[in-house]
Amino acid sequence: MTPLSITHPLGDWIRQQLPSPFAAIANGLIAVIAIAMLVVVTAIFLVWLERKVCARFQARLGPTRVGPFGLLQPVADAIKLLMKENIRPRTVDQLAYFLAPLLPITGSFLVLIVIPFDHNLQVLDPDAGIVYVTAVSGMGILGVLIGGWGSNNKYSLLGSMRAGAQLFSYELSMVLCMLLIVMASGTASLRNIVLSQQGTILDWWIFKLPVAGLVAFLLFIVSSTAELNRGPLDLSEAEQELTGGFHTEYTGISFSMFFLAEFVNMFAAAGLGATLFLGGFLAPQIGWHPVDQLLAFIPGFIWFAAKAYFLIFLYMWTRWTFPRLRIDHLLSLEWKFLLPASLANLLLAATLVLFKWVIP
Amino acid sequence: MPEYILVGVFALVGLMFAGAAMIFSRIVAPRFPNQGQKLEAYESGEKPIGSARIQFKIGYYLFALVFLVFDVEAVFFFPTLGVLRSIGEPGGLSISRIAIWAELFFFIGVLVFALVYAWRKKVLEWE
Numbered sequence: 001m002t003p004l005s006i007t008h009p010l011g012d013w014i015r016q017q018l019p020s021p022f023a024a025i026a027n028g029l030i031a032v033i034a035i036a037m038l039v040v041v042t043a044i045f046l047v048w049l050e051r052k053v054c055a056r057f058q059a060r061l062g063p064t065r066v067g068p069f070g071l072l073q074p075v076a077d078a079i080k081l082l083m084k085e086n087i088r089p090r091t092v093d094q095l096a097y098f099l100a101p102l103l104p105i106t107g108s109f110l111v112l113i114v115i116p117f118d119h120n121l122q123v124l125d126p127d128a129g130i131v132y133v134t135a136v137s138g139m140g141i142l143g144v145l146i147g148g149w150g151s152n153n154k155y156s157l158l159g160s161m162r163a164g165a166q167l168f169s170y171e172l173s174m175v176l177c178m179l180l181i182v183m184a185s186g187t188a189s190l191r192n193i194v195l196s197q198q199g200t201i202l203d204w205w206i207f208k209l210p211v212a213g214l215v216a217f218l219l220f221i222v223s224s225t226a227e228l229n230r231g232p233l234d235l236s237e238a239e240q241e242l243t244g245g246f247h248t249e250y251t252g253i254s255f256s257m258f259f260l261a262e263f264v265n266m267f268a269a270a271g272l273g274a275t276l277f278l279g280g281f282l283a284p285q286i287g288w289h290p291v292d293q294l295l296a297f298i299p300g301f302i303w304f305a306a307k308a309y310f311l312i313f314l315y316m317w318t319r320w321t322f323p324r325l326r327i328d329h330l331l332s333l334e335w336k337f338l339l340p341a342s343l344a345n346l347l348l349a350a351t352l353v354l355f356k357w358v359i360p
Numbered sequence: 361m362p363e364y365i366l367v368g369v370f371a372l373v374g375l376m377f378a379g380a381a382m383i384f385s386r387i388v389a390p391r392f393p394n395q396g397q398k399l400e401a402y403e404s405g406e407k408p409i410g411s412a413r414i415q416f417k418i419g420y421y422l423f424a425l426v427f428l429v430f431d432v433e434a435v436f437f438f439p440t441l442g443v444l445r446s447i448g449e450p451g452g453l454s455i456s457r458i459a460i461w462a463e464l465f466f467f468i469g470v471l472v473f474a475l476v477y478a479w480r481k482k483v484l485e486w487e
């Protein structure tokens with residue numbers, strides 16, 4: 001376990017300058033501000049990216065007017081959402097209706113703090129990092145269920161019931177894929193998982209475990225798409241059937257809290273995928289010294305961002321390419337295909353690890 | 361344990377982040393007096409018929425029961441699989457690899473049996 005707050009040189013410098021309780025508070029404050037900024041900037045950038053990618057897939061241009069390349073469009077959207085009238089229907093359950101938008105974004109904050117962005121850039125590194133991630137990512141489900149029930153609207157109720165079934169079903173295969181990495185690396189701390197992939201590209205867990213790693217990566221991508229409530233698996237808010245799903249009754253800023261959490265969670269899930277399978281902040285090495293030095297010269301957080309945004313592009317790609325599944329097909333996909341497949345994959349990987357058929 | 365204080369701090373920060381945005385919006389957003397049926401629940405533009413507080417068949421109830429089995433299994437797996445690498449190595453557990461391997465197969469086999477049972481009983485059908 002790392003000491004309280006960031007282990008960056010900056011953190012050490014502050015610890016030298018100030019007596020210990022104040023240093024801890026100062027470091028904590030820096031971490032809070034950094035993560036809050038990350039949440040806001042990521043959300044704004046991802047909204048822009050989603051609209052651009054979607055537009056390109058549909059042979060359009062996307063936002064171009066506000067700012068260079070339309071980059072300020074999400075800022076304008078955010079201001080608009082803030083200035084919208086807050087309509088609270090007469091029949092809602094007050095407490096549940098107010099509580100629900102707060103929970104998903106809290107969940108994404110809690111996931112972001114354990115993700116290692118660079119060698120020294122991680123707020124908290126629990127020994128049981130993976131267990132922690134699976135625990136706190138459940139908060140999003142709570143927000144959806146509470147909001148859907150509290151809205152007292154039939155569409156919301158249907159949407160949240162579907163979301164409940166979908167989210168916990170896909171959690172299974174996602175946990176099994178993460179378990180595979182815990183088994184292969186022998187640690188559940190996210191930082192140590194990254195460090196266990198040191199070396200060339202072939203040392204990333206996606207390639208290092210023959211076959212099993214690649215299969216686990218694909219299963220992880222599919223099940224995290226469902227966990228993120230994104231198309232083609234966004235059954236809980238299927239507009240054509242359920243108008244808005246669980247957030248039908250939410251307007252203005254309370255709606256945008258769900259929206260924001262969805263985008264930040266996408267970044268967190270992509271970051272998790274990059275950490276587990278693609279070597280996280282480590283530079284890809286090819287085994288030829290001059291090139292390797294050049295690659296290692298690029299800072300870790302850039303590699304991290306590049307890998308995470310590659311996965312985000314995969315999510316967007318599938319979203320704008322495939323049609324939405326039906327709810328019974330969706331559940332069949334998980335229970336009759338993904339779950340048996342991930343169990344079999346886990347056994348295969350266990351055999352590989354146990355009998356040392358992995359590059360050590 | 362002091363490290364986990366940060367988890368609490370960030371939970372609070374997350375709640376405050378969303379709460380502050382909502383309070384700020386409450387201050388700056390315009391309010392228009394209620395005209396007609398603005399405050400009714402949305403039901404495709406019609407007047408809502410009844411409330412959504414109805415007896416509802418929770419379609420995922422049986423899924424949740426099966427889920428529980430596999431989730432508990434995952435919890436058991438975390439420590440077990442975490443030490444798998446160190447088996448037979450100096451400093452690691454000294455158990456026969458074959459025995460561990462057979463046990464893993466047996467354990468997962470029991471779970472697969474449960475899954476097949478649920479499947480045959482048509483638990484895994486929505487509605």
